[in-house]
Amino acid sequence: MWKIGLLLLFWVLLTSGELQQEETEPERRSQPPSGKLDFGYVPQGVYQTLAYYEPGVIGILFHMVHAFLYVVQPNPFPEDLIIKVAKDKFGAVQSEYQKPENIVLTLQAIYYETGFMVCAVLGLLFMVLLPLAGLFFCLCRCCDNCGGEMHQRQRKNADCQRGLLTTLLFATSLVITAGVLCAYAANQNLSSQLKGMRRLVSSNLRDLQSFTNETPTQIDYLIAQYATAKNKVISDLDNVGPLLGGKIHEELGKDVCPAMDGALNMAGAMRETKEALENVSMSLEVLQEATGKLHFNLSLVRFSLNRTLSDPGCSDEDSDATTAQLCRSIRSSLAQLHVSANFTRLPDVNNQLESVNQLLKTDLSNIIQKGYSSFNDTPGIVSDQMRNVVEGARGMLDIIGTNISSFSKVFPVHSTMANFTNFISHTHSKIEDSYPEIDQMDFYRWICCIGLCCMVVLILAFNFLAILCGTIGYDKHASPTTRGCVSNTGGTLLMAGVGFSFLFSWILMGVVTATFLVGGNVEKLVCEPFHTKQLFKVLDTPHLVNPEWRNFIPGYMYNDSDLDLTVESLYSNCKENRGIYSAMRLDKVFNVTTFLNSSLYTKEVGKMFNDVKIDLRVIVLLESEGKQNLIGFSETGVDRINYAAYLEEVNKGVTQVDLLSYANELEAQTDLMPKGPLQTSLKGHANSLRQIHSQQVIPMEQAMSMLNQSIRLLERTASDLPNKVTDILATIEAAQYLISQNATQVVNQETEKYKQTIVGYFRQYIEWVRTSLTMEVAACKPFSNIVDTVEIVACSFLVDSLNTFWFGLGCCALFLLPSIILSVKLAKFYRRMDTEDVYDDIETIPMKTMEIGNNGYHIECLQGIHNPVMTSILAYDTMTRFPRASAPPRHIDW
Numbered sequence: 098m099w100k101i102g103l104l105l106l107f108w109v110l111l112t113s114g115e116l117q118q119e120e121t122e123p124e125r126r127s128q129p130p131s132g133k134l135d136f137g138y139v140p141q142g143v144y145q146t147l148a149y150y151e152p153g154v155i156g157i158l159f160h161m162v163h164a165f166l167y168v169v170q171p172n173p174f175p176e177d178l179i180i181k182v183a184k185d186k187f188g189a190v191q192s193e194y195q196k197p198e199n200i201v202l203t204l205q206a207i208y209y210e211t212g213f214m215v216c217a218v219l220g221l222l223f224m225v226l227l228p229l230a231g232l233f234f235c236l237c238r239c240c241d242n243c244g245g246e247m248h249q250r251q252r253k254n255a256d257c258q259r260g261l262l263t264t265l266l267f268a269t270s271l272v273i274t275a276g277v278l279c280a281y282a283a284n285q286n287l288s289s290q291l292k293g294m295r296r297l298v299s300s301n302l303r304d305l306q307s308f309t310n311e312t313p314t315q316i317d318y319l320i321a322q323y324a325t326a327k328n329k330v331i332s333d334l335d336n337v338g339p340l341l342g343g344k345i346h347e348e349l350g351k352d353v354c355p356a357m358d359g360a361l362n363m364a365g366a367m368r369e370t371k372e373a374l375e376n377v378s379m380s381l382e383v384l385q386e387a388t389g390k391l392h393f394n395l396s397l398v399r400f401s402l403n404r405t406l407s408d409p410g411c412s413d414e415d416s417d418a419t420t421a422q423l424c425r426s427i428r429s430s431l432a433q434l435h436v437s438a439n440f441t442r443l444p445d446v447n448n449q450l451e452s453v454n455q456l457l458k459t460d461l462s463n464i465i466q467k468g469y470s471s472f473n474d475t476p477g478i479v480s481d482q483m484r485n486v487v488e489g490a491r492g493m494l495d496i497i498g499t500n501i502s503s504f505s506k507v508f509p510v511h512s513t514m515a516n517f518t519n520f521i522s523h524t525h526s527k528i529e530d531s532y533p534e535i536d537q538m539d540f541y542r543w544i545c546c547i548g549l550c551c552m553v554v555l556i557l558a559f560n561f562l563a564i565l566c567g568t569i570g571y572d573k574h575a576s577p578t579t580r581g582c583v584s585n586t587g588g589t590l591l592m593a594g595v596g597f598s599f600l601f602s603w604i605l606m607g608v609v610t611a612t613f614l615v616g617g618n619v620e621k622l623v624c625e626p627f628h629t630k631q632l633f634k635v636l637d638t639p640h641l642v643n644p645e646w647r648n649f650i651p652g653y654m655y656n657d658s659d660l661d662l663t664v665e666s667l668y669s670n671c672k673e674n675r676g677i678y679s680a681m682r683l684d685k686v687f688n689v690t691t692f693l694n695s696s697l698y699t700k701e702v703g704k705m706f707n708d709v710k711i712d713l714r715v716i717v718l719l720e721s722e723g724k725q726n727l728i729g730f731s732e733t734g735v736d737r738i739n740y741a742a743y744l745e746e747v748n749k750g751v752t753q754v755d756l757l758s759y760a761n762e763l764e765a766q767t768d769l770m771p772k773g774p775l776q777t778s779l780k781g782h783a784n785s786l787r788q789i790h791s792q793q794v795i796p797m798e799q800a801m802s803m804l805n806q807s808i809r810l811l812e813r814t815a816s817d818l819p820n821k822v823t824d825i826l827a828t829i830e831a832a833q834y835l836i837s838q839n840a841t842q843v844v845n846q847e848t849e850k851y852k853q854t855i856v857g858y859f860r861q862y863i864e865w866v867r868t869s870l871t872m873e874v875a876a877c878k879p880f881s882n883i884v885d886t887v888e889i890v891a892c893s894f895l896v897d898s899l900n901t902f903w904f905g906l907g908c909c910a911l912f913l914l915p916s917i918i919l920s921v922k923l924a925k926f927y928r929r930m931d932t933e934d935v936y937d938d939i940e941t942i943p944m945k946t947m948e949i950g951n952n953g954y955h956i957e958c959l960q961g962i963h964n965p966v967m968t969s970i971l972a973y974d975t976m977t978r979f980p981r982a983s984a985p986p987r988h989i990d991w
Contacts, residue, residue, distance in 0.1 A: 134329055134861045136322045139873040142311035144674075146300040148885030150893045155286050155901070158279055162900045163620070169212035170621050174631045178205050179622075180638050213617055220610030223910070224603045231599030256573075259926040263564060266919040270560045273912045277553040279905030284546040287898035291539050294894065295532065297886045302525045304879035309514045309521065315874045319866050323501050326862040327494050330855055334487045337851070341483070342476030344847040345711070345840075352835055353472055353718065356828035357465060360719060360727065363825055364461040367730050370814050371457060373807040374450040374735075377743075380804035384440040387797045391751070394789050395434045398782060402431055405778045420770045427766060427779070433754040434786075438746045438801070444739060452733035456726055464723035471716045472836075482711050489705055490855075546902065549608060552601040553909045559594030560916065563587040567927040577930035588928030591920040598913045598920075605910040612903040616896055624892035633665035651682070660685055671881035679871040706852040711844045714837045719829050731822040736815035740808055747805045751797045760786035 152159055181202055207214070333340055411424035563586075570583030626632035635641075642649040645658070650667065652658030662682045670680035678684065760783040767779040 134325055134858060134865075136325055136862070136865050139315050139318055139869050140311065141315075141873065141876070142307040144304045144307060144876075144878050144882070146297065146304050146879070146882040146886070148297075148882045148889065150889045152286075152893065152897070155282055158282065158901045158904070159897045162897070162904045165904065166617055166620055166900070169216060169617065170209075171212075172209050174622075174626045174629070175205065175209050176631055176635055178202065178209065179635055180641065182206075183635075183638075183641055210618075213614060217610055217614055220606050220613070223606045224610070227606070227914075228599065228603050231596075234599070255926070259923070262919055262923040262926065263567065266560060266916065266923055267564055269912050269916045269919060270557055270564075273553060273909045273916065274557055276905040276908030276912065277550050277557065279908070280546070280553075280902045281550050281905075283898045283901035283905060284543060284550070287894065287902075288539055288543050290890075290894040290898070291535065294890050297889065298528055299525075301879060301883050301886055302521060302528075304882060305521050306518060308875065308877075308879050309518050312875045313514050315869075319869060319874065320501055322865070323498060323862060326858045327498055329858050330494060331491065333851075333855060333858075334490055337483045337487055338476035338480030340854075341847060341851040342479030344850065345479060345713075345844055346473065346475040348843045348847060349475070349713075349832075349836060349840060350472075353832040356825070356832040357468055357472070357718060359825045359828060360468075360723070361462065361465045363727060363730070363822065364465060366814050367453065367456060367461065370730075370733075370735060370811065371450070371453045373810045373814070374446050374453060376803055376807040377446050377811065378450055380800045380807065381440060381443060381445060383800045384438075384797060384804065387793060387800070388436055388438070388440055391789070391793045391797065392436045394793065395436065395752070398785055398789070399431050399434050401785075402427065402779075402782050405775070405782065408775050408778075411775065420775070423766050423770060427763065430754075430759070433752075433759065434756075435753050437751060437753045438749040440746055443742055443746060446738060449734045449738065453730070453735070456729050456733065459722060459726045461723055461726045464720055464726075467720070468718040468723075472718060475713065475716070478713060478715065479711055483709065486705055486709055493701060493705070549605060549906060552597070552605065553906070556594050556597050556601065556913065556916070559590045559597065560920065563590035563594065563920070563923075563927065566590065567923070570927075580928070580930075584927050588924040588926075591924040591927060595917050595920045595924075598917050602910055602913045605906055605913075609903045609907040609910055612899055613907065616899040616903060619896050620892070620900060624888070624896055627888055627892070630665060633663070633668065637663040637665055654681075655685075657685070668881055668884060671877040674876045674878040675872055676870050677875045677877040677880075680877050706848055706855075709844075709848050711840075711848075713840050713844075716836050718833050718836070724826060724829075727822050727826060731819040735811060736818050738811060738815065740812045740815075743804070743808045747801050747808065751794045751801070756786045756790040756794055760784070760790070 406424050406428050411421060566583050566587030568587075570581045570585070570587060572581060572584070623632065626635070637648065639647045643652060643658075646652030647658040648660065648663055649658070650664065651660035651662045660682055667680055671677075763786070764780055764783040767776050767783065770776045770779070
């Protein structure tokens with residue numbers, strides 16, 4: 098029945114399909130990462146079972162029993178022995194036990210069970226010998242032997258013996274009490290835990306119910322999430338222009354953009370050249386005109402200074418020597434007042450300027466921008482040319498979605514789960530119906546165990562009451578024959594306890610031996626190996642169940658024993674709450690690659706994108722007019738301008754001497770002259786030089802600076818200009834050829850990446866479904882919980898309680914032996930004796946010097962004096978003549 102139920106679950110999981118990725122496709126390892134999709138969280142059922150048991154305080158007793166079993170059986174788990182015996186199917190060992198290998202197995206089993214066998218033999222000896230000993234003890238006492246004679250020999254240490262025996266019996270009784278309490282606690286724990294077992298069973302069945310209810314919902318969720326991948330694919334198909342065309346544009350732009358930027362920079366250089374030529378032309382005209390004016394003004398200043406220096410104040414012999422010397426110095430410096438640069442000999446640039454102006458009538462920048470716009474329209478071109486492919490992909494997505502939606506209707510998922518739910522409900526009702534029988538059987542067991550405990554309690558009652566009576570009824574001055582009724586009752590109770598001990602002890606030991614052999618072996622051979630997982634290793638031994646099966650679960654379920662599915666792996670996976678799809682390795686059994694297989698859709702999408710033909714020849718980077726314009730710029734003659742002549746004149750000063758410095762020096766020399774017309778005239782000439790400097794020289798310097806900048810700009814532009822233009826045109830031609838003729842490689846490369854992105858969404862969905870099936874869908878935690886529950890009930894509830902029961906009861910049975918011995922000896926000190934030893938108090942007999950012999954009687958000869966009293970006492974029958982006398986008559990009265 099369980100197999101049918103499990104197969105029903107497998108049918109449900111058929112709807113998930115075969116989602117293992119094909120590892121034969123090498124391109125997947127190098128595929129580009131695609132956008133991450135969010136499929137949300139698979140709805141999860143909440144499992145209520147907590148398969149964990151904490152025994153509480155009684156766990157201390159369980160650990161004590163485990164420690165005792167380890168002492169009895171310290172050998173490791175006999176894995177090899179069990180495997181060999183299991184492979185021989187037990188029958189071969191029995192029918193062919195004479196074979197050497199079977200004899201070895203038998204000896205190994207005996208060696209492993211040595212501790213149990215020794216304990217069992219001791220228990221059997223106890224069961225046989227103790228009743229026989231009790232029988233002989235009773236017969237012996239009937240013959241007034243073995244303590245049956247109601248006569249007590251008095252000793253000096255009688256009180257000490259009495260106290261010691263009482264203490265030992267009390268301690269022994271306490272140990273027996275602890276044992277019976279241990280047995281009683283184990284008995285009660287078993288009954289209470291069996292009642293708690295119902296909660297565990299109900300919880301496990303509810304978890305199975307949740308499992309069956311949530312599995313269809315989870316599978317429906319997996320199927321519904323195909324829409325997430327589909328919507329993302331549709332979104333990328335709708336944006337094929339920006340995505341695919343943008344990537345193509347980006348890759349081609351690595352070659353196109355530098356070429357177009359070079360052309361655009363050259364167009365800017367043409368405008369800068371025009372401005373520079375205009376500045377050169379204007380500056381040259383200004384400088385040529387200003388040079389003439391400056392030359393004329395400087396000539397006037399020289400003439401005026403010569404005339405002033407011809408004054409008699411400078412040439413008269415009677416004049417001041419200093420003044421004359423100053424005049425000679427000034428006259429000698431007049432040669433410096435000339436124009437330095439000569440701009441009139443420089444050629445003009447009007448022809449070049451006219452050529453550039455003619456070229457600029459064509460807007461080269463606009464032509465280049467048209468090329469940019471044409472190239473930047475690559476996404477639109479791709480979008481237009483991919484329209485048919487996109488429509489075909491949309492249709493394929495609709496077909497896939499329809500197949501996935503309709504596939505779940507092929508198998509009756511909900512009806513199958515409903516049948517499995519009915520199976521669970523039926524099983525639950527049958528378990529519920531068995532509870533009264535279990536309760537009744539447990540009640541009978543409880544009664545039997547209580548009866549065994551009551552046997553021990555009865556003996557303990559006799560012991561404790563006897564000790565109580567003997568202690569209360571103790572009279573220090575009373576002789577053995579005059580002891581009180583209470584003390585005598587204590588002795589009688591002790592002997593009653595001895596009698597019941599002989600009657601019950603062998604029964605107790607028989608129960609202890611039987612339960613010890615069963616519970617101990619179950620603990621060592623089942624429970625401990627389960628916790629250490631050695632039991633799983635035995636069950637997973639190849640060819641154990643069937644010689645032809647390597648692993649019996651897949652061999653039995655799938656007829657494929659080589660499948661890597663073991664009991665331990667199944668239990669561990671379910672323990673980790675993994676999906677039953679991975680735990681049962683359904684991916685190797687239910688192969689539905691025709692429904693949902695990544696390779697199938699990869700090929701379909703690949704075929705669609707392999708047929709893509711993107712033609713970019715409509716893109717024109719630079720029209721012929723723009724190319725002619727660039728060529729014309731290289732032929733404007735800008736490179737033929739005599740830049741060296743211009744720079745030579747520009748680098749010269751406006752005048753041979755700085756007029757401002759010359760004027761300041763002239764004024765300084767004039768200040769050294771005596772005041773007069775000569776000084777005034779010279780200072781006037783200095784002011785004239787300053788005025789010429791400010792009004793003519795400074796503007797000329799500004800014009801020369803502008804001319805210098807423009808000439809240097811033109812020189813840089815014109816440097817190797819034809820080659821520069823040729824390189825730009827060659828680069829544009831190469832880019833144009835790449836777009837028109839060699840773009841196929843780039844287009845194919847980017848199309849492949851785009852295709853892998855689209856297929857990547859399918860792979861993400863498939864991988865998510867596979868992961869969900871492995872980790873989340875139909876999580877098989879309830880099945881491992883069932884195994885754990887069985888282990889808890891069998892080992893923690895039953896076996897541990899059973900072992901603790903025989904441990905406590907065995908302790909009681911063993912300590913009944915010292916209890917019997919101590920009770921018999923102590924009864925002599927509690928019971929009223931019929932006779933007792935009597936001491937003669939004649940003055941002639943030195944009583945204080947008498948010694949007590951080994952047999953308790955006084956020695957006949959004391960210090961060499963013959964004692965007739967002692968001689969007569971030895972032959973005196975006190976039991977016949979004075980049966981109840983406290984003491985016989987004195988010798989003097991006879």
